Amino acid sequence: MTMPPTRARVAPTIRTTRVHASRPAGGFRTPYGVAADAAGRVIVGDVQRGRVQVLGPDGAPLHAWGRERFAPYAVAAGRGDVIWIADAVAGRVAAFSHRGDPLAALAEPAGFGFNRP
Numbered sequence: 001m002t003m004p005p006t007r008a009r010v011a012p013t014i015r016t017t018r019v020h021a022s023r024p025a026g027g028f029r030t031p032y033g034v035a036a037d038a039a040g041r042v043i044v045g046d047v048q049r050g051r052v053q054v055l056g057p058d059g060a061p062l063h064a065w066g067r068e069r070f071a072p073y074a075v076a077a078g079r080g081d082v083i084w085i086a087d088a089v090a091g092r093v094a095a096f097s098h099r100g101d102p103l104a105a106l107a108e109p110a111g112f113g114f115n116r117p
Helices: none
Strands: 031-036 042-046 051-055 061-066 071-079 085-089 092-096 102-108
Touching: 031 085, 042 071, 051 071, 051 085
Parallel strands: 031 071
Antiparallel strands: 031 042, 042 051, 051 061, 071 085, 085 092, 092 102
């Protein structure tokens, strides 16, 4: 998957935070979206905890990030360090780095909506 020719501005509500210490990386509550990238990392979207976890090829947690009112329902690994997330709460698709840095957001076209869980 290639990045769109023009990159949309990322809305401030996409900002991510590191996961709270009471929810250590590696544990899942509702893992819904799963993808693997070319480097062998596994990306897991945990809908109920509102976070994305990146695991190494050996399954060890590498990164975990999220925010409130965030439901990573579907996950896809793009080229390089790009992770595409379909957020069921916001009703949009956004691109992030493996560390949770926002890269781009796709606007929802008029007359088209995402199914929400």
